[in-house]
Amino acid sequence: MANAPVQRMSQLMAKTLRDDPADAEVLSHKLLVRAGYVRRTAAGIWSWLPLGKKVLSNIERIVREEMDAIGAQEVTLPALLPREPYEATGRWDEYGAELFRLQDRKGGDYLLGPTHEEIFTLLVKDQCSSYKDLPVILYQIQNKFRDEARPRAGILRGREFLMKDSYSFDTEDEGLAQSYALHRTAYQRVFERLGLDYRIVAATAGAMGGSKSEEFLAPAEAGEDTFADCPNCDFAANTEAVYQAVKPVDGSAVPAAEEIPTPDTPTIETLAASLGVPASATLKNLLVKVDGEIVAVGVPGDREVDMDKVEEHFGPTATVELVTEEDFAVRPDLVRGYVGPQGLEKVKYIADPRVAPGTAWITGANKDGMHAKNVVAGRDFEVEEYVDVVVVQEGDPCPKCGTGLKLDRAIEIGHIFQLGRKYADALKLDVLGQNGKPVRVTMGSYGIGVSRAVAALAEQTADEKGLCWPAEVAPADVHVVAAGKALQTELALEVSEKLSAAGLRVLVDDRAGVSPGVKFTDAELMGVPKILVAGRRSGEGVVELKDRRTGEREELTVDEALTRLTA
Amino acid sequence: MANAPVQRMSQLMAKTLRDDPADAEVLSHKLLVRAGYVRRTAAGIWSWLPLGKKVLSNIERIVREEMDAIGAQEVTLPALLPREPYEATGRWDEYGAELFRLQDRKGGDYLLGPTHEEIFTLLVKDQCSSYKDLPVILYQIQNKFRDEARPRAGILRGREFLMKDSYSFDTEDEGLAQSYALHRTAYQRVFERLGLDYRIVAATAGAMGGSKSEEFLAPAEAGEDTFADCPNCDFAANTEAVYQAVKPVDGSAVPAAEEIPTPDTPTIETLAASLGVPASATLKNLLVKVDGEIVAVGVPGDREVDMDKVEEHFGPTATVELVTEEDFAVRPDLVRGYVGPQGLEKVKYIADPRVAPGTAWITGANKDGMHAKNVVAGRDFEVEEYVDVVVVQEGDPCPKCGTGLKLDRAIEIGHIFQLGRKYADALKLDVLGQNGKPVRVTMGSYGIGVSRAVAALAEQTADEKGLCWPAEVAPADVHVVAAGKALQTELALEVSEKLSAAGLRVLVDDRAGVSPGVKFTDAELMGVPKILVAGRRSGEGVVELKDRRTGEREELTVDEALTRLTA
Structure with missing residues (x-):
């Protein structure tokens, strides 16, 4: 290829600004606009000017080279997609308001692709008939669309953004693990070449379904993700993926449970103040409805319930809501502000691991104005299921070594998932196995936020004078x-x-x-x-x-x- | 860059087929599917498999190199665009059903970009303030969206397709002419490097507005465009751009006009048969309504009116319809089947150049069952405006040298337009001129159908055994x-x-x-x-x-x- 012509600033479409744009909250947004790299076209929708486009193309090239190096094959699927496959997997509805939906001139339903699991699954179904055709890894680098409720932070969270998405197809779990490992290595090489400071952290699978999943996070103040990092061992996880073990204690010496009058103490704060105990000595029981059934969630009184974790626990198709006035009206046995797990009927009771067998608590007595003390888990009430549902706090013990965790903000720049057979089941993707019988295919799904990586790099490398690109991505x-x-x-x-x-x-x-x-x-x-x-x-x-x-x-x-x- | 790894067919996602796909009508569609280059995802919406993607990327690279060579700057604008700028230029409505429209979660109106004149105009308005900032040429290579009524012919006419679009901005008409000339040269180089057989033909501006415009056509049986080609001189034009000069003849020897009874001859066929004259001796007067006003269009009886040309003549904002039963009801002076231009009132009369001053015709007498003969243009009726509105036929005289034209089918692979100030006027794009006063900017708009070029190349180079790529684009x-x-x-x-x-x-x-x-x-x-x-x-x-x-x-x-x- 010929050398690139010298670019003259006198002709370059890159108007610099002395002042930060009024709507800019984060550093990368301010600098990329001020330096003439991007311009806002609509809320969460950006135009890439020549310098920005060059950076974007450089990152694209690096991603492409590393994907090619693991034997992945580049394809390009459409952005405008028919409803039916997304209906079959349930994502047409699950995506909610985040999915851009539209109709064509004949009234047919379409969507703008947020990710392409369904279409790749169908493509492999069309192309591969035998185990000999697998494994295969396919990727594309393409604009994706998500109707974010609050597009903010410039190109860190846009509604149209450039992404590398890839999908692996294997017949065996070991094959999937290997495709996953190949991606993990390729991503490490990509982010190292980009000169990004990043961490690989454990992640829950979120709305994608499936099992093993890790995120690649670039620590940055502007990041919208929080992750927990152990200063002592190698544990690092998305806060949604931090968990505690259930550690039973000996509660045999605890006196019998006893009701105590506690008028006007419907909140943990009023209760703790009235009794002169720390909030951590109390047990808070949050009532939620899961697909219409009431579930009580027990956590120590000083901790908050992370509703994302609760939703995650019940799975992507469950509807999780807080109980309402109407629910209390039909269930007089549930006394608002005074609920306790002992003697609760027709209520599933789940609790945080900290509410371990043998631990004693002050909690509601299921009577107005009354609480109970010395209420021991496993003696006075049963926990049906232990689920880590609290919002993680700085200093929470590391699940691996017990050291207090650090919390840091970061930008998610990559994500790798072992999806398993969710999509293959929904769309009936089988190939003939070695024994001549059909084998259901297992999948992985992997993404790199290409446009977001531009912002992450800007965040990490800029100084007080402006942008400061690593050589390989500089314009x-x-x-x-x-x-x-x-x-x-x-x-x-x-x-x-x-x-x-x-x-x-x-x-x-x-x-x-x-x-x-x-x-x-x-x-x-x-x-x-x-x-x-x-x-x-x-x-x-x-x-x-x-x-x-x-x-x-x-x-x-x-x-x-x-x-x-x-x- | 490292050498590309050897691609093994045992792992390649490219399933070949022995038989043509059932829905395939044209050669490129059949072969690109059979050879595993593309797969259909929905009507007019295609997925590019690895081999197809390689061809597409090769063409992209050639286009990029040639655009860079004329000093054009690459940018990337979004595909999801806000309504307002398209409302301001009128294209939100003018595009009709071909525009994909959608709403976001807040009910805001958006569209999927068919072309980006508006957004580029606003970008230059934001970036350029002085004549010193111009000229500038910006381009992007990006998927475009058009909701074609009948997506057919495989990737030749899709609803999502890859296009290079570019836009030039100049203060002076001479500058625009130069930007246009630069594009013309770049396009010639692109198509020559691609190994395409192509012709440059004159075109009307169509729905884009503006003045000078040429199309790059690749002759092919599968093409949806017809162009006229002079076997004698260099004239070549889109059939919509073929015109005839008005050549007055001496009609002084024609006897006075005379009414003749012609019962039951409401059509040209019945009239010609009844009188024993050729259809070409008769004058057909088609009534249309332009923005509600009735206009009569006179053409020789053996020619068809090209409604696209009529619409083109009245401009993109005019509504052109055929008259209806109701219109005849309120205008008893217009006698259906027997309309003639002589003595017509409150009707604008336009005619084909063949109805030149001095020519004599048999035409309607504006009375039921009556025609008139020896009706001479310029003597018995006036033509308000001569407009070439007939469907071109093989053998029509070349406007330059008079030789009979050949008609050929072709695929439109490129289009260059001198838009002029239409968009700058609508969106008020001015820069300060040398004299310190605002100057309205003049624009050009230029496109290459990148995905369509793949199909055009396949059409032109394939043989009975299959595809047969030129070296530079081969996968x-x-x-x-x-x-x-x-x-x-x-x-x-x-x-x-x-x-x-x-x-x-x-x-x-x-x-x-x-x-x-x-x-x-x-x-x-x-x-x-x-x-x-x-x-x-x-x-x-x-x-x-x-x-x-x-x-x-x-x-x-x-x-x-x-x-x-x-x-």
């Missing part, structure tokens, strides 16, 4: 600044051509009527790794070479600079 | 066939690795349990330019090299073959 290798008049511009253009001829990607600030100061500020804002300035000593053929990250600068002859940059 | 350089057992497979893989190491893109048919005959048939169907067979003489290190197009074959040692292929 150019060298940003040449003509700091002066005709003499400087002539030298800048001459050097640019030489650098281009040597195979470097060059951006040259040849703008007339723009001061050197503005050009320097723009160069630092735009974040190309090397800045070469044709300034005062241009007449002697001396230029200044500056490293954008370190700020180190040195004066060199043009030849020296060329040698240095092309080494 | 591989060499298709290596292991025609035998372990010995042949081993040699095939060894040669493949050597070719790959030499920088060639290699597909190797290493499938076990597939006969050499099936492999040969598949290789010819898939259409890679060179086929290298490890067959009977593999033991001696002798292979057969075959040219897919010419069928020429020769036996060579492996080293000779490598030298030949990498030369």
Whole structure:
């Protein structure tokens, strides 16, 4: 391929701004707009200007190379998809308001693909008939659509965004594990090449169904995800995937349970204050309805229930709601504010692992204005199922080593799932096995947020002066600044051509009527790794070479600079 | 970039079919499906399998290189677009049922981009403030969406398809002409590199508005466009853009007009038969309503009116309808079947250039059962405006040299337009001019159908054995066939690795349990330019090299073959 032509700033569509855009909350949003990389077209919908497009294409290329390296085959499926396959797997409804739905001129139902599990499953069903045709990994790099309730944070959470999604198809669980491992390695290589600081953390499968799943997180203040990190061992997990073991204690010495009058204490705060005990000594029982059936969820009084974890526990098709006034009206045995697990009838009782057998609690006595103390799990009430449903807090014990966990914010840049047979079951994807009988196929699904990676990189690498790209993703290798008049511009253009001829990607600030100061500020804002300035000593053929990250600068002859940059 | 890994057929997602798909009407559709390049996902919506994706990417790369070469800057705008800008230019309504419209979760109106004039105009309005910021050419390569009434012909006319669209912005008409000329040259280079047989023909601007416009057409039986081609001079045009000059004749010797009773002759056929004259001696007057006003369109009785041309004449915002029973009811002066231009009142009369001043006609007398003869244009009636509105026929005179035109079918693969200021006017795109006053910007819009070019190439290059790609777009350089057992497979893989190491893109048919005959048939169907067979003489290190197009074959040692292929 021919060398890229020198890009002149005088012609470049990249208007820089001195001030942060009014609606920008996070660093990457501010800087990518200010440096002329992106522009907002509608809420959560972005246009990529030339510099942004170059960064995006660089990331695409790296992702493509690493996917090709694990033997994945690139395809392109449509964005506009028919309803039927998504109906068959239940996702047409499960996706709720996040799915963009539309009709064609004949009234047929379509959607804009949020991910493509269904269509890939059908494609493999069409293409593969025997175990000999598997394993196969297919990928595409394509715009996806999700109607986010609150698109925010610039391109970190858009409604149309560029994603690499891939899907693996195997006949055996071991094959799936291997396809998963291949992706894990490829993702590590991608994020290392991108120069991203990232962590691999355990994740629940979320709305995708299936079993094993990990997330690739880029720690950043602007991140919308929180993950727990053990400072002592290698445990790291999405907070939804942190769990505690059930550790029974000896409760035999606890006196018998006893009711105590506690008027006007319908909340944990009022109760703890009235009794002079910490909230952690009390047992809070949250009532929810799961597909219409009442379930009580017991957690220590100082902890919050994570409704996402509750929903996750009951699965993607269950409807989980808080109980209402009407529910209490038809169940007078449930006394609002004074519910306790002892003697509850027709209510499934699940509890946090901290409510382990033998632990004693102050909890509701199922009578208005009354609580009970010395209520012991396993003696005075039974826990039907232990489920970790509390919101994780900094300092919670590491499930592996017990050390207090750290909580950090991060951006999800990749996600790998062992889906299993959920989609193959729904769409009846079988191949003939070695024994001549049909075998149901098992699948994996894997994603990298390509446009989001641009923002994550911006977040992690920017400094107070602006963007600061790693070399392999930068929109150019060298940003040449003509700091002066005709003499400087002539030298800048001459050097640019030489650098281009040597195979470097060059951006040259040849703008007339723009001061050197503005050009320097723009160069630092735009974040190309090397800045070469044709300034005062241009007449002697001396230029200044500056490293954008370190700020180190040195004066060199043009030849020296060329040698240095092309080494 | 690293060499592409050898692609093994045993793992390739490309199931070949012996029979044409039942719904396939055109050659490219049949072959691209049979050779495993594409699969249908829904009506007019296609998935690109690995081989198809490679061809598509090759074309994309060529288009990108040639666009970069004219200084165009690549961007990526969203596919999901807000209604407002399209409302401002009128296209939200003008596009009719062809536009995919949808609502987001808040009820906001959106569309799936068919082309992006509006969004580019707004982008330039945001980015450019001075004449110094122009000219600029921006392009993107992206999926477009159009809800075709009858998606057919495979990927030739899909509802989601890959397009390169670009837009030029200039302050002066001469600048626009230059941006247009740059595109014309770039397109010529693209189509030449693709190895396409193409013609550049004059086109009307169609629904886009604006002035100068040309189409790039690839002659093919499967094409949906018809163009007129002069066998004598360089005239070539979309049939909608063929026009005739008005050539007045001397009608002074024609006797006075005279009414003649012609009972039961409400059609041209009945009239001509009854009088024993050719249909061409009669004048047919078609009544239409343009924005509610009645207009009569006069054409020779043997010609059909091209309603597209009529609509084009009155412009994209006009509503053109045929008159109805109700219209005749309120206008008793218009006698159905017996309308003539002489003495018509409150009716605008436009006519084909063939109804030139001085020509004499038999036409309706505006009385039931009566016609008139010797009715002379310019003497007995006035033509308010001459407009070429007839359907072009083979043999019509060339507007430039008068030779009879040939009509040919073709696929539209590119289109270049001088839009002018239509969009800039609607969206108020001005920049400051040299004199400090605002200047309205003038635009061009240019498209290449990238996915359609795949089909056009398939149509033009395929032979009875299958696809037959030009080298630069082929999914591989060499298709290596292991025609035998372990010995042949081993040699095939060894040669493949050597070719790959030499920088060639290699597909190797290493499938076990597939006969050499099936492999040969598949290789010819898939259409890679060179086929290298490890067959009977593999033991001696002798292979057969075959040219897919010419069928020429020769036996060579492996080293000779490598030298030949990498030369």
